[in-house]
Amino acid sequence: MSRRYPLANHPALDNLSLHIASGEWLFLVGTSGAGKTTLLKLLYREELADEGRVIIGGTDVAQIRGSQLRRSMGIIFQTFRLMEKKSAYENIAYGAEVLAVPASEVRSRTTEILQLVGLADKGHRLPAELSGGEQQRVAIGRALVNRPRLILADEPTGDLDPENTDRVLEILDQVHREHHTTVLFATHAVTIVNRLQRRVVRLQDGRIVSDAAAGGYWANEEVASS
Amino acid sequence: MNGPNWWSVYYRLRDAREGIARNSWASLATVVLLTLTLLLFGGFLWLNANLVQVAAMLERQVQVRVFAAEGAAAQSLADPLRAVPGVRGVQLLDGAAVYAQLAPVFGEETLMNALPADAFADSLSVELVDPAQGAQVVERIRAVAGVGEVIWGQGFAEVLYRISNALQRGGIVLIIGFFVAALLMTLTAMQLAVLNREVEIQIQRWVGVSPWGIRAQFLIEAFLLGLFSSILAAAVFLYLGEVIQGAIAALVPFMSAQLSSPKLVIGIVLVTGPVLALIGGGIASQRAIGWGDK
Numbered sequence: 001m002s003r004r005y006p007l008a009n010h011p012a013l014d015n016l017s018l019h020i021a022s023g024e025w026l027f028l029v030g031t032s033g034a035g036k037t038t039l040l041k042l043l044y045r046e047e048l049a050d051e052g053r054v055i056i057g058g059t060d061v062a063q064i065r066g067s068q069l070r071r072s073m074g075i076i077f078q079t080f081r082l083m084e085k086k087s088a089y090e091n092i093a094y095g096a097e098v099l100a101v102p103a104s105e106v107r108s109r110t111t112e113i114l115q116l117v118g119l120a121d122k123g124h125r126l127p128a129e130l131s132g133g134e135q136q137r138v139a140i141g142r143a144l145v146n147r148p149r150l151i152l153a154d155e156p157t158g159d160l161d162p163e164n165t166d167r168v169l170e171i172l173d174q175v176h177r178e179h180h181t182t183v184l185f186a187t188h189a190v191t192i193v194n195r196l197q198r199r200v201v202r203l204q205d206g207r208i209v210s211d212a213a214a215g216g217y218w219a220n221e222e223v224a225s226s
Numbered sequence: 227m228n229g230p231n232w233w234s235v236y237y238r239l240r241d242a243r244e245g246i247a248r249n250s251w252a253s254l255a256t257v258v259l260l261t262l263t264l265l266l267f268g269g270f271l272w273l274n275a276n277l278v279q280v281a282a283m284l285e286r287q288v289q290v291r292v293f294a295a296e297g298a299a300a301q302s303l304a305d306p307l308r309a310v311p312g313v314r315g316v317q318l319l320d321g322a323a324v325y326a327q328l329a330p331v332f333g334e335e336t337l338m339n340a341l342p343a344d345a346f347a348d349s350l351s352v353e354l355v356d357p358a359q360g361a362q363v364v365e366r367i368r369a370v371a372g373v374g375e376v377i378w379g380q381g382f383a384e385v386l387y388r389i390s391n392a393l394q395r396g397g398i399v400l401i402i403g404f405f406v407a408a409l410l411m412t413l414t415a416m417q418l419a420v421l422n423r424e425v426e427i428q429i430q431r432w433v434g435v436s437p438w439g440i441r442a443q444f445l446i447e448a449f450l451l452g453l454f455s456s457i458l459a460a461a462v463f464l465y466l467g468e469v470i471q472g473a474i475a476a477l478v479p480f481m482s483a484q485l486s487s488p489k490l491v492i493g494i495v496l497v498t499g500p501v502l503a504l505i506g507g508g509i510a511s512q513r514a515i516g517w518g519d520k
Contacts, residue, residue: 044432071434081425085248094426095433100234146433 001052003038003206012038013049014206022057022149023180025173027193030203036186039203040152043184045069056150071099074143074151078158080135082127082142088134089114089123092141099146113141117171133164140171150182151175157189165192234439241426242447249422256415257455260499263408264459267401268488268495272467274397275486290352290364291319295374300348306370307352312363314353321346405502412506416448420514427514441511448507449500456499460492467492 003013013035020026028036041047042054045066054061061069082091093110101109114120117137119130127135136156143151151172157165169192176183187193193200202210246253292307294300300318307316324346329337354363360378368376420427423443430440467488474485 065436067431067434067436067439069434070432073434075432081428083425083429094429097237098430098433098435098439100231100237102233103236142429143432 001042001049001054003035003042003047003050011206013042015051016203016206016208017052018201018208018211020182020184023176023182025176025183025185025196025198027196027198027200028184028186028203029188029193029200031188033205034203035206036203037154038206040154040184040186043150044073044075044152071146072149074140074146074148076136076140076143076151076153076156078155080127080132080139082135082138084127087124087126088119088130088138088141091127091138092145095142095145101146109145109147110141113145116144116174117141118167131164133160133167136160136164136168137171140168144175147179148181151184153183153185155186155188157187157192162191165189169196234442238443238446241443242450245419245423245443245447246450249419252415252418253451256412256451257458259411260408260452260455260503261458261462263404263411264456264495264499265462267404267408267498268459268463268491269466270397270401270404271491271494272463272486272488274394274401275491290354290360290367290376290378292350292352292367292373293347293375293377294349295372298372298374300350303350303370303372306372307350307367310363310366310370312355312359312366314355317351317353319349319351321348324349408502409506412448412452412503413509415451416444416503416507416510417513419447420444420510424514437515440515441508444507444511445504448503448510452500452503455503456496459499460495463488463492463495 001013001017002011002015004011016035016039018039028039030036038047042049043056043061045054045061048062056069057072059069083094086094089110092113093106096106096109110123111120114123117140119134119137119141122130122134127138130138136159140156153172157168160168172183172185173196175181185192200210200212201208292300292303294303304316304318307313321344325337325341325343332340352367354360364376364378367373426443427440471485471488
């Protein structure tokens with residue numbers, strides 16, 4: 001698939017072809033402007049490819065409604081985008097409530113998620129009363145509350161210290177292993193990629209320049225050259 | 227949907243209530259301004275409705291009264307007058323009947339004190355095809371043999387007729403103006419509400435809520451503000467309407483019967499508030515959310 005923005009010197013994605021297996025964990029790495037975010041946007045149908053197709057679970061995403069597509073996804077960003085006047089519990093529950101999930105089910109799911117993200121004792125706190133790492137865990141909880149089959153994470157640890165980065169990784173890894181959830185994790189962080197030893201796809205100028213299968217890692221030399 | 231629709235309604239109503247409470251000052255300002263606009267709108271509707279009544283009265287005033295010359299009978303003039311170009315119809319008015327008609331208007335005792343029972347001679351009431359052409363027709367009537375005195379509103383009637391028409395046309399223009407003002411005001415308030423909930427809108431998009439699902443919260447919120455404003459305006463209008471009707475009845479008793487009831491206008495105001503607010507909420511949310519389900 002290809003994607004070109006008006007006035008840009010080169011395509012954001014240039015004839016890119018990528019297959020991700022169900023239940024796979026894939027790191028998407030590359031410098032700023034390499035095409036990571038654009039690829040994720042095409043996956044959650046924020047944008048459509050100029051050429052080519054995006055197929056998820058056998059369905060061409062251009063052929064279905066964006067809202068329908070995103071109900072099976074959990075989307076996480078570097079910015080937490082929490083509602084300031086709602087507690088951590090309410091922020092997570094909101095993700096299910098807006099999809100008309102019955103209140104008892106929302107309660108059970110939210111309680112479970114708060115435990116998963118390690119905030120069971122801080123559910124009543126407002127975002128301003130939480131640390132940056134805790135706020136990101138709330139955002140992750142919100143993305144997980146509808147039990148997504150695919151998690152799209154765009155630099156989710158970009159603003160976090162190493163300790164909170166580890167915590168976020170542990171949460172996503174646990175969900176990935178226990179529920180066989182597919183994870184696409186876009187990042188700059190070499191330590192994360194090397195630590196988990198998963199498939200790594202490196203993008204540069206909208207093209208795939210390397211695709212290391214499961215167990216592969218993003219070597220420091222590659223970082224230096226990218 | 228993951229659940230029955232009433233859960234969606236429940237959550238949307240809760241969010242709308244929270245939204246109104248969260249932006250309490252903006253919500254209050256919207257309700258106050260919308261209420262004032264609806265009051266003005268309703269007031270003008272009522273005035274306009276009454277102008278229609280007054281215009282009808284004025285049109286009746288443009289009828290020409292013809293008295294027979296001395297020695298001639300009023301009844302004998304009916305056919306010659308019907309033949310005059312510009313005359314729509316002729317009706318014989320019995321003097322005693324005219325006196326009897328005035329009794330309930332001024333009160334029998336007052337009338338008897340002012341005029342004797344035979345004060346009115348028999349006459350003919352001539353209805354014109356076009357009141358604006360009254361002067362020419364009256365000249366023709368005066369030329370009919372046996373016609374004595376001819377009374378009509380002359381230029382005054384024509385002027386009043388034109389003024390009533392102009393007022394009705396102006397009323398429609400003003401009502402449209404009030405509509406536009408109220409719509410713009412609601413639109414601004416809802417635009418603020420949408421801006422305040424930018425994060426919520428984004429979250430809903432991420433978890434897969436359809437554009438109509440996202441828009442619903444703002445439409446419900448707008449509807450509630452509009453409904454509250456219109457109920458408030460209707461209550462004030464009902465009260466003021468009674469006060470004004472009472473005052474007119476006390477000052478000009480015979481006019482009170484001509485006034486139209488404010489009930490229809492109150493009904494229109496009750497519907498207009500929510501409709502205006504829904505349009506404003508729809509436009510404001512459309513700008514932020516769009517129609518397409520990307």
